[in-house]
Structures are given as C-alpha cells and as structure tokens.
Ligand code: DX5
C-alpha cells in the first residue's frame with residue numbers, strides 16, 4: 327500500500343485548518359518551502375509550519391527547496407517537521423552528510439531530493455543512511471506542472487539501489503502526480519506519493535486519497 331502526502335501548496339490558505347482536516351486520512355502532510363533562490367518561487371516558512379503543527383498530529387513531510395538547508399535543520403525540527411528532506415544540489419557533499427546526521431540525531435527522518443536533471447548516482451554517497459529519497463518528477467518551484475515521464479527510468483534505478491543498499495528507505499515522488507502518473511511511479515518502485523492539485527482540486531478528497539493509496 328502506498329503512502330500519500332498531500333501538498334498544501336495547492337490548498338486554500340484562507341482556510342488552511344479545514345483544508346488539512348479534509349485530507350486527514352493521508353499518511354503525511356507535504357510542506358514545500360521555497361526561498362526564491364534555489365527555486366524562482368517563494369512559498370512559506372516557520373510561522374505557517376508552527377500553525378499547521380498545532381492542528382494536526384500527522385507527520386509533517388518537509389521539502390526544503392532552499393540554498394544551504396543545513397543552516398535551518400534545527401529550526402525545522404523545532405517547528406514540527408517529522409521528515410526533513412533537502413536537495414543534494416543545495417549543499418556541498420560534506421554538508422549533505424552533516425545535515426543528514428543532524429536530522430537523525432534530533433530523532434527525525436532525513437530525506438534527500440533530486441532535481442530532474444540530477445542523476446541517480448548523486449545519491450550513492452548517502453543512500454545507506456537515508457530514510458527517504460524524493461525524486462522530483464517536475465522542475466521544483468511550482469505546483470500544477472505536468473509530470474516528466476523521463477523520470478520513470480530514474481525511479482527504477484533508485485528502487486534497485488535502495489533494494490540493494492538500504493531496503494527500509496522510502497522512495498517518494500513529487501510533481502504532476504495523478505491516478506495515471508502515480509500508477510507508473512508505483513510500478514517503477516515509488517512508495518510515497520506527493521499530490522497537490524490532484525488531491526485539493528477533488529471534491530471527495532478522502533476517497534481520492536484511498537484510490538491513490540491502493541493503486
Ligand atoms: C513543486 C513541489 C510540489 C508541488 C506538487 O516544487 O515540490 O510538492 O506542490 O504539486 P502538484 O502535485 O500540483 O504537481
């Protein structure tokens with residue numbers, strides 16, 4: 327069974343509390359942090375995360391699209407992050423290692439994300455200690471983009487890397503996920519599906535989450 331992580335980037339922020347309540351059968355809540363530097367867009371940060379933390383006991387799945395994320399690990403943990411994922415492209419290799427270690431020392435799960443053009447081999451130095459790999463299936467920065475099908479072979483490669491080197495590591499996909507593209511990702515080896523527009527633009531969100539979960 328797949329795990330589902332609705333991205334609140336696609337929610338209506340004027341009623342964030344009830345939006346989160348409407349996806350309460352999901353496994354995680356996906357929280358996209360963008361700094362306007364690592365990606366062209368700016369989203370939200372600590373005050374929003376703290377407010378969300380106060381109204382749900384779900385695991386908050388934080389996706390940091392920011393430069394030098396190691397500066398902010400403890401802040402995101404303190405604000406309520408349960409899984410902290412950052413981009414391999416956003417740090418020097420030694421800082422990638424130390425950021426993963428810091429997240430895990432603070433008792434949280436550490437994830438590493440790859441932009442579409444970054445090859446799966448970039449994970450090799452870190453894969454054995456990661457709790458999650460996040461494969462971007464669109465260019466990070468905006469919700470509502472079309473899934474890039476060329477990412478499917480990369481998902482397959484990472485699945486075999488995980489099976490060989492760290493079988494408990496979760497494999498998450500993010501961007502352009504709907505029932506059709508989710509099925510392709512699950513067949514390629516994904517275990518966690520992020521979905522923004524696909525979930526929040528649906529009237530019966532709970533039923534839709536169940537469908538995604540049981541693909
Ligand atoms: C994009 C974000 C995604 C985004 C997905 O940079 O990382 O989490 O919200 O949105 P959809 O599912 O609408 O493509």
Ligand code: ZN
Nearest residue numbers: 358389500520
């Ligand atoms: Zn995301």
